[in-house]
Amino acid sequence: MTAARTLTSPQMAALRQILQRYRGQGGAYLLPCLHEAQAVTGWLDADTCTEISRALNVPLVQVHEVIEFYTLFYNEPVGRRIVRVCDDPPCFLAGSSEIVRACARQLGVDEKGGTSSDGRVTLEIHPCLGRCEQAPFLMIDDDAHGHVQPAQIPDLLGEGA
Amino acid sequence: MSYQPVLTARVGVVDPASLKDYEAHGGFRALRHAIAIGPDAVIDLVTQAHVLGRGGAAFPAGIKWKAVNEEHGPKFVVANADESEPGTFKDRVIMEGDPFSLVEGVIIASYAALAEKAYIYIRGEYPQAIACVQQAIAACYAAGYLGENILGAGFNLQVEIRKGAGAYICGEETALFESIEGKRGFPRLKPPFPTQSGLFGRPTLINNVETLINALPLVLYGPDWYRQFGPSDSPGPKLYCLSGRVRHPGLVEAPMGTPLSELIYEYGGGVTGSGELGGVLLGGAAGAFISPEMIDVFMDFATLREIDAALGSGVVMVFDTSADIKGVLKRIAHFFAHESCGKCFPCQLGTQRQVEIIDRLAADRLRPGDLALLREVGQTMTDASICGLGQTAAGAIRTALDRFGYEASTGEFYTFQR
Ligand SMILES: Cc1cc2nc3c(=O)[nH]c(=O)nc-3n(C[C@H](O)[C@H](O)[C@H](O)COP(=O)(O)O)c2cc1C
Ligand code: SF4
Ligand code: FES
Numbered sequence: 001m002t003a004a005r006t007l008t009s010p011q012m013a014a015l016r017q018i019l020q021r022y023r024g025q026g027g028a029y030l031l032p033c034l035h036e037a038q039a040v041t042g043w044l045d046a047d048t049c050t051e052i053s054r055a056l057n058v059p060l061v062q063v064h065e066v067i068e069f070y071t072l073f074y075n076e077p078v079g080r081r082i083v084r085v086c087d088d089p090p091c092f093l094a095g096s097s098e099i100v101r102a103c104a105r106q107l108g109v110d111e112k113g114g115t116s117s118d119g120r121v122t123l124e125i126h127p128c129l130g131r132c133e134q135a136p137f138l139m140i141d142d143d144a145h146g147h148v149q150p151a152q153i154p155d156l157l158g159e160g161a
Numbered sequence: 162m163s164y165q166p167v168l169t170a171r172v173g174v175v176d177p178a179s180l181k182d183y184e185a186h187g188g189f190r191a192l193r194h195a196i197a198i199g200p201d202a203v204i205d206l207v208t209q210a211h212v213l214g215r216g217g218a219a220f221p222a223g224i225k226w227k228a229v230n231e232e233h234g235p236k237f238v239v240a241n242a243d244e245s246e247p248g249t250f251k252d253r254v255i256m257e258g259d260p261f262s263l264v265e266g267v268i269i270a271s272y273a274a275l276a277e278k279a280y281i282y283i284r285g286e287y288p289q290a291i292a293c294v295q296q297a298i299a300a301c302y303a304a305g306y307l308g309e310n311i312l313g314a315g316f317n318l319q320v321e322i323r324k325g326a327g328a329y330i331c332g333e334e335t336a337l338f339e340s341i342e343g344k345r346g347f348p349r350l351k352p353p354f355p356t357q358s359g360l361f362g363r364p365t366l367i368n369n370v371e372t373l374i375n376a377l378p379l380v381l382y383g384p385d386w387y388r389q390f391g392p393s394d395s396p397g398p399k400l401y402c403l404s405g406r407v408r409h410p411g412l413v414e415a416p417m418g419t420p421l422s423e424l425i426y427e428y429g430g431g432v433t434g435s436g437e438l439g440g441v442l443l444g445g446a447a448g449a450f451i452s453p454e455m456i457d458v459f460m461d462f463a464t465l466r467e468i469d470a471a472l473g474s475g476v477v478m479v480f481d482t483s484a485d486i487k488g489v490l491k492r493i494a495h496f497f498a499h500e501s502c503g504k505c506f507p508c509q510l511g512t513q514r515q516v517e518i519i520d521r522l523a524a525d526r527l528r529p530g531d532l533a534l535l536r537e538v539g540q541t542m543t544d545a546s547i548c549g550l551g552q553t554a555a556g557a558i559r560t561a562l563d564r565f566g567y568e569a570s571t572g573e574f575y576t577f578q579r
Contacts, residue, residue, distance in 0.1 A: 027343030028361075035285070035324055058343060069345040069502075070326035072285045084286070088247040088496065089442070089478060089489045090404040093434075127329065127496055128247035129286050132404035132478075133411040142288040 005045040014040045015048065019055040027058050030066060034073055043074035071126075079115045079122035083157060085138040088128040094135035095150075100125060102153035103138075121157055164390075166414040167378045168371070168398050172258030177293050180300040183261040189306060191377040195269045196314045203273040203380060204230055210384035211396055212376075216241055216332075216369030217447070217473045218549070219395070219462040225366055228356035229274040232364035238271040238279040239341075239360060239367040242294075243325055243332035245284055246445035247496060248476035251400040252370035254412045256283070256290035260297040264320065266373030268306060269380065271318050274366045279318060282337050284325040295322055329500040333548050334359075334367045336502070347504045348548040371400055371475075391417025395461035405442075405479040406434045418461040424477055425456065434481030439577050440565055441480065444473025446493045447553035449560040452576060469560070486565060486577045487523040490558055494519040497554040508551025511542035519558065525572045532562070532569060 007015070015037055022033040033052055038044055044052075044067050053060040067073040085103060087096045100111055103123050107116040115122040131137040134146025140156060148156075175182045183189070195203045208223030229236055240263060244252045256263055267279050281298075283291050298320050301307040309317050328346045330336045336346035338360045359365025375397060379387050388396040399417040401424055404410045408430030415428065421441065425432065432438050438453045443460075449470040451458070458468060465472045480486065498512040518535045521527050539555030546552045561567070566575030 028341065030343030031323065031326060031340065035326070056343075062344065065345055066343065070285075070328050072325075072327035088446075088492055090248060090410070092488060092492055093405050093480070093484055126286070126327075127245065127499065128249075130244055130250045130253050130284070132248055132250055132402065135404065135410070139286070144289065 005047045007041060007045075007048075011040055015051070019051055022052075023055050025056055027056070027062070030056060030058055030063065031070075034063075034067065038073060042080065043076060043078050045075075049075075077115075077119070079120055081120065081141055082122045082124060083138060083140045084124045084126035084129065086127070086129045086131075086136065087125050088132075090132035091128075091135040091137055094147075096136040098150045099136050099138060099148055099153065102150040103157060106153050106157045164415055166398075168374055168400060169254070169259070169412065169414045171262065172254060175259060177258055177260050178296055180261060180297070180304055183259075187381075188261050189265055191380040192265055192268055192272075192306070193312065195272055195380050196312055196316075200230060200273045200275060203269065203376075206379055206384055207273070207376065210379050210387040211394070212372065212379065212387070213395060213397075213462055214369055215371035215375070215400070215475070217246070217444070217471075219472070222368060222372055222375075225356055225368070226270065226273050229276065229364050229366040232357070234363070235278070236274065236276045236364040237360045237366070238267060238274055238276045239334075239337065239365055240267050240279070240281040240370055240373055241332060241334065241337060241367055242281055242283040242287075242290070242370045243329075243337060244287070244370075244474075245329040245332050246447060246474045246476065247493075248404055248442065248445045248478045249402050249474040250404075251402050251412055251475060253287055253290050254400075255370055255374060256287070257293050260290075260293040261301070262374045262377060263294060263370055264297045264301050264306075266370075266376050267320060268301075268311070268318060269376050270366060270368060270373055272311075272314075272316055276366065277317050277319065279320045280323050280341055280360070281320065282323045282325060282331070282341065284331075285327050286325075291322060291324055298322065328502075329496075330502045330548075330550055333550065336548070337367070338365070345502070347502055348550075350547065369474075391461050392459070392463060395463045399460070399475060401428075401460065401475045401477050403429050403477050403479070406432055406481040406484060407479045408433055418459040418464065420456075421451075421458050421460055421477065422456045424460065425479055429477075429479065432479060432481050435483040437482045439480045439482040439484055439486070440561070442478040442489075442557060443476060444471035445476040445478075446496050446557055447471075447549070448473045448476060449556050450564055451560070452564040455564075471556075480577075482577055484577060486561065486574050490519050490561055491523045493557050497550070501550060501554070505545075505547040505551065507542050507545040508547070508554065511538045511546075511551065512554050514538045515542075515555065515558065522572075527569065527572065535562075 104111045212222040213219040331346040335349035355365045401413045413428045498516040
């Protein structure tokens, strides 16, 4: 994937600081570094990967392999917010299919997931999020929402959110 | 139900951000006692109590603790908090509600194993748990429970959190090591076992969060106290994750070997939906379904193994007779196909074939020979996969077909027709 980088200068400055902190630390700090970098940049473009590879002294191919392997790392642009809806059995029994449908309708994306055309929100169907007692459950970035109802989706994902 | 919780006694009672509150509720008494009796005595307690690993595989903890203790040179302790088995949420409840207990458990394990560096690997989808544990670690450094010369006992320990990045396979211990080392989560071939060659090729003690917090009351009250709960071959207090169609889903702490019917009808308040039990998935997606006739079974590792089921991570997922069981099986099949790491063919290909057949089953479009093929694929995965993911990927589906009266001519599960 080679979408071009589109970082603002504050993002560039923040990224440089992170790379400075991880300089020379090696593979054992690759995951923490990727998490921190992505928290600033939203997704990990080819230039960022190259810089991370050089800073940590980890082969570039390893950086790319790792990003591709883990579902929480992105090598293509994603929405500014990510909504992860669980659709595993306990959530399914509690009506997660309707939650997925409501999210997809609200964002104008496929029920398998996707990013709204304004680039604001990405919908993902995510494996069990470990809150099965609060089914149906979804997360918006780091925020937990248990026992969600389809009627709440417009508020949770609407323009103002 | 006269049991008094011990593992979760502080959850919802203490302020998870306050070390003072933790200490006021008995926190760090176990560590002080451990230091008073010394590493070898701590390991003897764990061995005598016959603590079995709560991460799923039920391996005796004492054997691992002793093996790592006896190795020389740098070694590691790892707390496995990847918790991604569908239906499992126990470790999250502990980390969010009583994070200091996990840190104390890690310190005791490291003291016993003579390790000076520990990692707590928490799944990336648990930001609140990560924040709570991070905060607890910082407070422990400040108070002298972590760092150099802990409690003046001349032992040192550094603890770091590692945040996972969304991969079920990284809960498998060797894949987890690869992940900490900054690689894809591909399981390693065993042997060598982690106790000899684990993280960074060094002897490593890896335990589940629940296993580690078992050490706290055990060190304080001793093996006889511990073994009063549950059968002698599978003792102790146990966390059960109750979900699905029950009135009160949530975390239940009860003795090992509690009857399943008690968990569902007393702790869980009974079945919702149609009100009639259709089946229960035990152990999570990697576990097995059991039918309503089997619900008097005792919930411990040994008993469940005997009836071709599994306690696994303590999942009790309840289905009433009106549940869309085909939709459930479809999600289980997709889960494994999605999470297979792709390192070995039986699992990579087998989980794909399984999805295709279950999708046809769910759409009532099974082809002749599909069910036989499904069994064959399942058997191959069970026998020939490198790691537990592939070895367990067919179990839930196989047990559902066998125990819920699937009738290929009508495409119905007899148990779920009501
Ligand atoms: C696919 C797979 C996923 C696993 N996930 C976890 C997990 O999330 N947490 C855990 O403690 N053990 C998990 N395990 C079990 C670990 O490999 C290992 O047995 C465990 O961490 C050992 O700790 P224990 O002895 O305290 O149970 C998993 C195993 C497999 C095969
Ligand atoms: S069994 Fe599956 S998850 Fe395990 S190593 Fe093989 S492909 Fe990977
Ligand atoms: S099944 Fe949805 S959070 Fe576990």
